[in-house]
Amino acid sequence: MVKLLRYTEYVxxxxxxxxxxxxxxxxxxxxxxxYIFIFFAIVSLGMFFFRRKYRKKFEARSKNNDNR
Known part of the structure; x- marks a missing residue:
């Protein structure tokens, strides 16, 4: 699951x-x-950083759950 999240970031x-x-x-x-491509570029960059932050949070949560 985490690998899939990593690939979608780069998409x-x-x-x-x-x-x-x-x-x-x-x-x-x-x-x-x-203008439409400017919109796509801004939204895509925003989604890249959002997905990256979400994936790292998910990895940290999984790592903490595995250590219990």
């Missing part, structure tokens, strides 16, 4: 990187289309 990071790439590629030609 969000990949989406953020791809969104930033698309922002840079479209900025000079179609700036209005970049």
């Amino acid at each position: 969000y990071l990949v989406v953020a990187v791809l969104s930033v790439y698309k922002i840079v590629a479209l900025w000079s030609t179609e700036p209005k289309e970049t």
Whole structure:
């Protein structure tokens, strides 16, 4: 389960990187289309850090339960 959480973190990071790439590629030609990719990049980065914090909390809780 923890490995799955670790992989989903990085999926969000990949989406953020791809969104930033698309922002840079479209900025000079179609700036209005970049707003959706800016939104995706911000949400993806937020979800990456949220999932990371949640996974570490889950690992710590599992480790404490195993030590009992």
